[in-house]
Amino acid sequence: MTDSIALDELTCELKNQVASRVPDANLDLCLTCGACTGGCPASGQYDMDPRKFLRMLLLGMDEEIVKNPWAWVCTMCGRCVTACPMKINIPKFIFNVRAAWPREKRPKGIRGSCDQHIRSGNAMGVPKEDFVFTIEDVAEEIKEEQPDFKGLNITADRPGAHMVLNQNSREPVTEPDEMSPLWKVLHLTGVDWTYPTVMWGGENYCMFLADDEGWRYIMEEFAHHIEHNIKAKVVVNTE
Ligand code: SF4
Numbered sequence: 001m002t003d004s005i006a007l008d009e010l011t012c013e014l015k016n017q018v019a020s021r022v023p024d025a026n027l028d029l030c031l032t033c034g035a036c037t038g039g040c041p042a043s044g045q046y047d048m049d050p051r052k053f054l055r056m057l058l059l060g061m062d063e064e065i066v067k068n069p070w071a072w073v074c075t076m077c078g079r080c081v082t083a084c085p086m087k088i089n090i091p092k093f094i095f096n097v098r099a100a101w102p103r104e105k106r107p108k109g110i111r112g113s114c115d116q117h118i119r120s121g122n123a124m125g126v127p128k129e130d131f132v133f134t135i136e137d138v139a140e141e142i143k144e145e146q147p148d149f150k151g152l153n154i155t156a157d158r159p160g161a162h163m164v165l166n167q168n169s170r171e172p173v174t175e176p177d178e179m180s181p182l183w184k185v186l187h188l189t190g191v192d193w194t195y196p197t198v199m200w201g202g203e204n205y206c207m208f209l210a211d212d213e214g215w216r217y218i219m220e221e222f223a224h225h226i227e228h229n230i231k232a233k234v235v236v237n238t239e
Pocket residue numbers: 036039040041042043050073074075076077078079080081090091
């Protein structure tokens with residue numbers, strides 16, 4: 001006969017750690033219903049899914065969890081929490097699993113983008129002069145070619161603007177024209193806005209890397225610039 005193990009005899013250090021950081025994660029309430037797994041875009045990758053990953057956590061399989069690359073496949077979309085009848089916060093659990101990886105072992109691409117954002121204010125490493133040149137250049141072209149938008153006013157760091165809007169840094173580099181539909185909507189609706197030139201990249205790879213310090217640094221620099229230099233009342237994150 002197989003020996004049984006009482007759940008309260010298991011050592012679940014990682015689970016306790018996550019529970020202390022995310023008190024509303026509800027980790028112990030899993031019914032194993034599988035609703036989270038059904039809608040998860042990462043289900044089946046590396047033969048893993050959110051229900052199985054959570055079960056491993058509850059069984060104290062800390063080492064297996066922390067070595068499993070599946071933690072990096074999760075998109076942090078949150079569909080699992082929405083579907084879960086017990087509202088178990090799987091993305092926050094996964095975020096903490098990522099944070100348990102030594103930083104140098106986390107995926108190179110995400111790490112590089114996070115580091116680049118910390119260094120240059122955006123994940124693509126675009127110098128702020130190039131960003132400003134690009135937006136002004138695209139705006140000039142629109143004003144010249146499209147009479148309805150002759151008054152288009154695209155600015156960076158304009159003091160006193162009501163709203164600040166950040167920008168995914170891939171667009172000015174690869175598809176600059178893709179920025180203009182939103183500009184036109186804002187123009188036609190009379191929104192008083194400007195771009196910032198400090199930490200202007202709207203993407204957030206430090207969050208995906210589970211680098212709290214990097215993420216905090218970016219947000220603090222961004223907030224400081226808006227509060228002290230632009231003095232805008234509203235911030236819109238386009239990502
Ligand atoms: S947050 Fe992660 S685990 Fe949850 S559904 Fe999305 S990809 Fe799957």
